[in-house]
Amino acid sequence: MKFTAEDLKTFLKNVVDVMEENKDYLSELDRKIGDGDHGVTMSIGWQAINEKLKEELKTEKDCGKICIIAGRTFLSAVGSSVGPLYATGFLRGAKVFHGKSDLTDEELVDFWVAFIEGVKDRGKAELGDKTMVDTLQPALESLKSQFNQTRDFVAAFSKAVSAGEKGMMSTKDLLSKRGRSSRLGERSLGNQDPGATSAFLILSAFFTTVNSVHTV
Amino acid sequence: MKKLINNPDNVVDEMIEGYVKAYPQYVKRLSDNKRSLVTAKETREGKVGxxxxxxxxxxxxxxxxxxxxxxxxxxxxxxxxSPPPDPILEVTRAIDKGAGVVYVYGNYAGDVMNFGMAAELADLEYGTKVGMVLVTDDIASAPKKESEKRRGIAGEFFVTKAAGAAAEKGYSLEDVVRVAKKANHLTRTMGVGLTPCSLPQTGKPSFELEDNEMEIGLGHHGEPGMEKGELQPADQVAERLVNEILADMPVENGEKVAVLVNGLGSTTRMELYIMFRRVEQILSEKGIEIHRSYVGDYSTSLEMGGCSVTLIKLDNELIELVNHPADCPMYVQK
Structure with a gap:
């Protein structure tokens, strides 16, 4: 599969759209266990990236630079905890894409490994803490093992998205251990984590993008 | 929820614009980030920021x-x-007068990451020494044995007061950090929520409460508290809050404290003074001396209803810092 800088920008735009569609849903999830603004925060951050897509990034061909600008823009727009987390993901991923305008399947796998490891490094959350890591970690493991076995990126990423979805659903039965919701203890049970949910939306948006590239 | 706003997406920027225009003698905006504000006065060389x-x-x-x-x-x-690192970094550069800068902020995942990144960048890019003081006064947010996980709420006022007074008195960076950490270590807060707040962008209440309920130990972002309980008279609420604080941080007969009864947004001064009345009685009964009191809205959660009680136990050094005058747009002490 050939994945280009244009495809990378399409992915970012797909996330912009999916966050806008799910803004209220994410805030509603957050209202049950947090301060109710997760959808708003994600929307602010991705809308800021959208502005960059319309201007600065319009002609950019370097996938590394696209990721750096996406990460820094998101961070400056939102701050919060998701700001540093996703910014670190994008900046670590940018190193993989540095200077490249066309990406190989291997580079796409390396990008997601770097992205997710970056998020984990910054946030220090463990699997089972009821955070976005509960989506990202299983997705990462599935992506790595499937790709190593089959060398088929699209199939491997499809499996990764399913693993991420399962991880997202698992947060319903988890006690919150990180972030502001951790004070809830038992009362966080039964509610799906908004951060795990938006992480899943990002992974699915990437899958939608590769799928359309693949089938063209 | 009714709000006097324009576009919900612009509330923060429009508020800051109004604030800066209202108090040009006090604050000014920096050029790169419209959410970076510093004192309008020239601070002295060698003063810790x-x-x-x-x-x-x-x-x-x-x-x-x-x-x-x-x-x-x-x-x-x-x-x-939390603000992102960029505005924090810009403020850091503006207020560094060669003696370093101390960051005072609440212990939240986002703040820890953003202020942490800013401090690293300040050191890397400009060689500025940054001291970090995390505020952890909310006793309802984690048990005592995990006190390092506690969040910062209204007690941050006292920690800022200690740091600000110490810096003005010419303390070194290490000493400003030391007294601010001591102030945090001796500060405890617990709050109670009566009505939720709503974010301008969602318009939805941050939590649900029946008319006869209160949320005990809630956070100051409308996070649900430790438990919901039946709404009690002010005296009983004051007793619950003060007793929980004193169980967490014993204060002996004859020791001195400063008290902050803080409104969360829509609770009236009348109610806050009724609360303070009982807080004072309890402390007096125990022979605890109230050195100074603060009653009012010091740290709110939009229009949330409810209040918090904060006690800071004072030693001689902290007494001197608490007594130190202050002159800010929203808080003056002669």
């Missing part, structure tokens, strides 16, 4: 505490969300 910040929606915290004897600058975030 005190930087505060956090999400907006807590007004007068945090930007209302930039002024003499308090903070030199503030980075303002979105509602209930």
């Amino acid at each position: 005190v930087l505060i910040g956090g999400g907006s929606g807590h007004e007068p915290a945090f930007m209302g505490y930039v002024g003499d004897g308090m903070a030199d600058g503030v980075a303002v975030g979105n509602i209930f969300a």
